[in-house]
Each structure stands twice: as C-alpha cells, then as structure tokens.
Amino acid sequence: MITITGATGKTGSAVTTMLIEKGMSVRAVGRSAERLDHLYRNDVEFAPGDQGDVNFLTKAFTGSDAVYLLIPPKADAADLRQYYNELGNVAVTALRRAGIRKVVFLSSLGADKPAGTGPVVGLYDVEQKLKTLRDVDIVFLRPGYFMENTLGTMGLIHEKGINGASMPPDVHLTLAATRDIGAKAAELLMNRSFTGHTVVEIMGDRLTFAEITSVIGNAVGMPHLPYIQFSDADTVAMFMSMGLSSSVARSYSELMHGVANGLFGSISGNPELLTAPTRYAQFVEEVFKPAFMAEEHHVTA
DSSP states (O other), X not given: OEEETTTTSHHHHHHHHHHHHTXXXXXXXESOHHHHHHHHTTSSEEEESOTTOHHHHHHHHTTOSEEEEOOOOOTTOSSHHHHHHHHHHHHHHHHHHHTOOEEEEEOOTTTTOSSSSTTHHHHHHHHHHHTTOTTSEEEEEEEOEEGGGGGGGHHHHHHHSOEEESSOTTOEEEEEOXXXXXXXXXXXXXXXXXXXXXXXXXXXXXXXXXXXHHHHHHHTTOTTOOEEEOOHHHHHHHHXXXXXXXXXXXXXXXXXXXXXXXXXXXXXXXXXXXXXSOOHHHHIIIIIHHXXXXXXXXXXO
C-alpha cells in the first residue's frame, strides 16, 4: 500500500494516476470525499480528512509501505510559515506513530535556503523537521516552478493583451511540469530503493519571463505579446484580489525576489542542468494553448 497526500491536487493526482496504471495499491488522502470519488471511483482506497489532524493522518499512514507527502496549499493562511510548520509537525508525528520507513516529500528548489524564498521557507522548515526522522528513508523532491502555474496568466492575456509579473524580464526561472514530478515520485515510491536522506531535483526548462511570454504568444497567435514587470505593491494587490491572504500574497512576491536574487539554483551548481523531459514549449502546445483557446471561446460566446 502506498499512501498519497494531496491526491486531488496537481502533483498528487499525477502520482496517484501513474501508480494506478502500474497496478499498485493506493490510499488517496484528500480534503473532499466527493472529489476523490470523482477522480478515482473504485481504483483507490479513499482517506478523506484534514492533514492538520494528527489522529486522522496517523490512521491514513498506518499499514503503508511508503508515503508521498506534501503540504497542501492554503490560500487564506493568516501566517503561511506558521501553517507549514504546524502541518510539518503533524506529519512528522504521524509518520513516527505509523512506523513509516519510506517517504517522498514534495519540496522545491530553494528549500536549502533558510530565508528569502517566500513560501519555500516553509518547505525548508518542514525538511528540517523530517530530517529528525533518522530511521526513515526520505527523498526530498525539489522541482522548479510548476509550469501549470503559468496558466494563471490566461485571464490577464485575454483581458489586457499582456503578460506580467513582478520579475524582471531577463531573469531566468527554472520550470517543471507536474507530470514529470508525478512520474519521478511514482518511480521512487514503487522501487523504494532509496536510502538515507537524499535530494532529487526536477528541472524541465530554464527560461526568462520574456522568453516564457514569447513562447505563449507565438502559440496562441499573439506573437507580439508584451511582458510587463509589475511593482511589488501591484503584485500583492493582484494576488489578494484573487482571494489570497496578505501573508500568502506577500510570500509569493518575496518568492519572485528570491528568484531574481539567485536563491533557486540547483545544488549541483550547474544552472543549465535539466533533469526532466518536458520543455515549456511542449507544455504550452499540449496544455496551455488548449486551455487558453477554450477560455477564449467561453469569453466570446
């Protein structure tokens, strides 16, 4: 049995689907039983509940050969770092109580830094907590910025005819597709040959924000799509208008500064190293463009 936390999210659903395809027994943890049922029907064992509940999480982990662990997002967190630490403490306690010996933890590039990385500082904290589990073999999976996150700019492109963020246009961002994250996690969870505490980085492409904008524009028939650098204040206000708390919005603004300041590099020291197969242009053609065209049809209908 392999337990997957966040099984209804981007990476959790990718891991779960791949394990099902390989005929593995999966216990899927998620907030909503209805969402779990919609995604998986009878293909997995459901464990709906709150990851902040140590008794629930211990029960969900018990009897598992391995666990895919992530901290689920919380857009309205009053204090995002505190939220990460609270759920990290619960996870460590549940792993101990359930006697788990193999864990793949979804972290991020930049989680080796104790400050300056926005929400990833919370992942640094959780990594430190997990490292206290000396008798548990753990892979700290550190992907780049999710390619799927760029889907959030579709509304801006449709409504304003621009792409934008608070990042300078010439700063490189390391990207990773969630399907590549899912594939690597599924491989690790099935083989379970990893020992000790190790880091696996997942990097599918490395582009500037100007280059990302150009790839999108060329794909959707807007070859002159401009990239606009927003101020920090405008970026925070935009995030908060989307329902994010002040803590979360400011955290993501800090993340952009962390990228610009070089805090999200590979621990290998090679900034050009790519370890995952999906390139951003491929992602845009296969995922972004169809979603963009569907949204365009919805807007104009």
